[in-house]
Amino acid sequence: MRVTQAGLWQLVRQNLAANATRTRQVEEQAITGLAVNRPSDAPALLSQIDRLHAATMDQDVYEQNGGQSLARLNQMDSELGHVHDALSRARELVVQSSGDLMSAEQRTYVALEVEALRATVLQSANSNLAGRYLFSGNAWDTEPFDAAGTYMGSTDEPRTRVGANTWVTSSLDGSSVFQGGADVLAVLDGLATALNADNTAAIEASLADIDTSLGQVMFSRAEVGASANVADDATALAASLRSELGTRMDEMVQADPAATYMKLSELRNAYSSALQVAASGKGESLFDLI
Amino acid sequence: MSLFGTLSVGARGLAVASAGIDVTAQNVTGAQTPGYSRRTLRVEQLPPVQQGALFVGQGAKAAGVTRAIDRLLGVRLVEAAGTSSEASTLSRQLSGVEGLFDATNTTGLGESLDLVFDALASATVDPSDPAQRGAAVYAMTTFASTVSRIAGGLADGLTGAEDELAAELDTVNATLAEVAQLNAAIGNLGAEEGPGDLLDRRDYLLTQLAEQVGATVQLKANGQAVVFVAGHGVVGRGDFRPLSLGTDAAGDPAVQVSMDDGTFDITSEVGGSVGGLVAARARIDGWATDLDTFAFTVANAFNTQHAAGFDSAGVAGLPLFDVGGTAPGSALGLAVNATIAADSSLLAFASAATALPGDSGNLEALLALEDDTTLFPVGTARAAASAIVSDVGTAVAAAGSDSTAQSALLSDLQILREGISGVNTDEEATHLLEYQAAYRASAKVLSAADELLRTLLQVGG
Numbered sequence: 001m002r003v004t005q006a007g008l009w010q011l012v013r014q015n016l017a018a019n020a021t022r023t024r025q026v027e028e029q030a031i032t033g034l035a036v037n038r039p040s041d042a043p044a045l046l047s048q049i050d051r052l053h054a055a056t057m058d059q060d061v062y063e064q065n066g067g068q069s070l071a072r073l074n075q076m077d078s079e080l081g082h083v084h085d086a087l088s089r090a091r092e093l094v095v096q097s098s099g100d101l102m103s104a105e106q107r108t109y110v111a112l113e114v115e116a117l118r119a120t121v122l123q124s125a126n127s128n129l130a131g132r133y134l135f136s137g138n139a140w141d142t143e144p145f146d147a148a149g150t151y152m153g154s155t156d157e158p159r160t161r162v163g164a165n166t167w168v169t170s171s172l173d174g175s176s177v178f179q180g181g182a183d184v185l186a187v188l189d190g191l192a193t194a195l196n197a198d199n200t201a202a203i204e205a206s207l208a209d210i211d212t213s214l215g216q217v218m219f220s221r222a223e224v225g226a227s228a229n230v231a232d233d234a235t236a237l238a239a240s241l242r243s244e245l246g247t248r249m250d251e252m253v254q255a256d257p258a259a260t261y262m263k264l265s266e267l268r269n270a271y272s273s274a275l276q277v278a279a280s281g282k283g284e285s286l287f288d289l290i
Numbered sequence: 291m292s293l294f295g296t297l298s299v300g301a302r303g304l305a306v307a308s309a310g311i312d313v314t315a316q317n318v319t320g321a322q323t324p325g326y327s328r329r330t331l332r333v334e335q336l337p338p339v340q341q342g343a344l345f346v347g348q349g350a351k352a353a354g355v356t357r358a359i360d361r362l363l364g365v366r367l368v369e370a371a372g373t374s375s376e377a378s379t380l381s382r383q384l385s386g387v388e389g390l391f392d393a394t395n396t397t398g399l400g401e402s403l404d405l406v407f408d409a410l411a412s413a414t415v416d417p418s419d420p421a422q423r424g425a426a427v428y429a430m431t432t433f434a435s436t437v438s439r440i441a442g443g444l445a446d447g448l449t450g451a452e453d454e455l456a457a458e459l460d461t462v463n464a465t466l467a468e469v470a471q472l473n474a475a476i477g478n479l480g481a482e483e484g485p486g487d488l489l490d491r492r493d494y495l496l497t498q499l500a501e502q503v504g505a506t507v508q509l510k511a512n513g514q515a516v517v518f519v520a521g522h523g524v525v526g527r528g529d530f531r532p533l534s535l536g537t538d539a540a541g542d543p544a545v546q547v548s549m550d551d552g553t554f555d556i557t558s559e560v561g562g563s564v565g566g567l568v569a570a571r572a573r574i575d576g577w578a579t580d581l582d583t584f585a586f587t588v589a590n591a592f593n594t595q596h597a598a599g600f601d602s603a604g605v606a607g608l609p610l611f612d613v614g615g616t617a618p619g620s621a622l623g624l625a626v627n628a629t630i631a632a633d634s635s636l637l638a639f640a641s642a643a644t645a646l647p648g649d650s651g652n653l654e655a656l657l658a659l660e661d662d663t664t665l666f667p668v669g670t671a672r673a674a675a676s677a678i679v680s681d682v683g684t685a686v687a688a689a690g691s692d693s694t695a696q697s698a699l700l701s702d703l704q705i706l707r708e709g710i711s712g713v714n715t716d717e718e719a720t721h722l723l724e725y726q727a728a729y730r731a732s733a734k735v736l737s738a739a740d741e742l743l744r745t746l747l748q749v750g751g
Contacts, residue, residue, distance in 0.1 A: 007709060046680045054672055
């Protein structure tokens, strides 16, 4: 085949352009750290990358939601623990105050302690985390119980999404927790009244109501504990999945730094060589010799 | 042969060598001219003259100049130029809009929708929390602006393709006019060997026409070319039929040609860069339609569910997104209802008018739209977004590969053509030396004959 100068230059231009295109692609990968910078870089992988990306973002939210729910549930558990302790102490006081061993005056002192225990229970029942009440159901902004012990919150319990199909309670219905079987605050009110009135029969009768209250608080605490376990497991699962999905995503999307660097060096060397060949292309001509 | 005859033969030798030097000079000059075909001097021996028993040669003459061409290769080159140009134009146009569909971060179509559902999922922690509601509104605004931005980019891509199409047709018509002029000139001059420069220029323009509009050519015996676009003869002996840009029944741009028997829509049959622009426009228009359908369906799904809920004040939900009554234009105009955007308490997360602001019944229903597989033929809204982006990626990658392959094929054919029709300056240098030597030799012959004549004249004098 005949070879012409124009043909040689066209070949040089064609290869320089192809080499520059390949070099630019690898340079972009080296700069961004990504093997996939646009949809056309990996159209076959795109739907997988999309799904992984969406799933990773979901796990992020589940982990955050789980963490926030867990904090609320732990706070609920702690507050219910205080209520349980207060009711247990009230039960001890009932046992100590019943019978003939205590004077009426002494019972008034016990009544003072029972009133303090009621205040503790009311404080726990009205507790909040970051301004959001724990026992007001959907009425997040409403203090659940007034001073008289009347429930002001909602009987609907909101729930938080902590997994694709996993939800946990994020605020309990206070009327169910504190007034479900016995009205805890009313029981303590009644006990304080009976102590002040030195009414031993009423004091002794309150024992059954306190036991009922303890039972319902323990039941609620168990529910909270179960929800906390769910939230804890969901949070851990989300964190684990996020990490695993992130790794798989990286494998698909991220450029291998070492391989990219090697490829870039190789292409730059090739480009440099092509430039040298092009520069030497002027060569000798017969016209130079005549 | 007489001395005068010798003088004539020497003079013819000088003329042949001189013509050879002319052709060589033309080749050297044309070496870098696009479309130039190397010329070769055709020298023919003159018939001998009988002088007694002898047949004496009369020397040679420059019988013509031949263009070094391969007709079949020329036809293949024209076809390849059209195909390559169409592929590269399509690739360039599609690559121009690909950047709108970011696949790797939160500015992408699907990713912005993910943000909406993630914000709604986060709001389940406390649906009454203004911060959570504000975050949900922000995510929805981001989604709407992302859809609108992509739609705007596609609209710009469409406008760009249409503007370029109009400009390209002007170029095509100018080229057709010049080819027609050259055809007429070639016809007037006759045989191919005569108007070589015109033929080179015409053939170069034919390649340009192939690149511009995928024209095909039929060469006549007299050297004239009949040019066809989409099967219609648009250049004859010396006249041409211009192409124009009209609209089809759907209101889309249409490439038309007016013939004696009517005006024809040749949009689907044109090639070259015009064909690439038409194909790119159709692709981009298809994606814009898909995006409109996506926006319309998603917005209506949200609006319908939102209307079933109640805001913080117990009022039924307003439309969440502003969207038109039909799909066309939905993506470009998509926006979060301005009233809701200004007051996130209007987000209808509650399931009943009497429910408290913390109620998340309708919020959960809105969240359930994420998994609603009945929204699109491909399933969920997320899958539909992914399908649009995948289609874009696949089309751009395919167009890029096709363009690279066609470009390589064209380049190979161009190098082949160079091998046949191109000029090798070293080769021309040898021709120059050869003709120089021939010229000097013929001059010597003349000089010798002249000297002999002088000698004779002195003897006679």
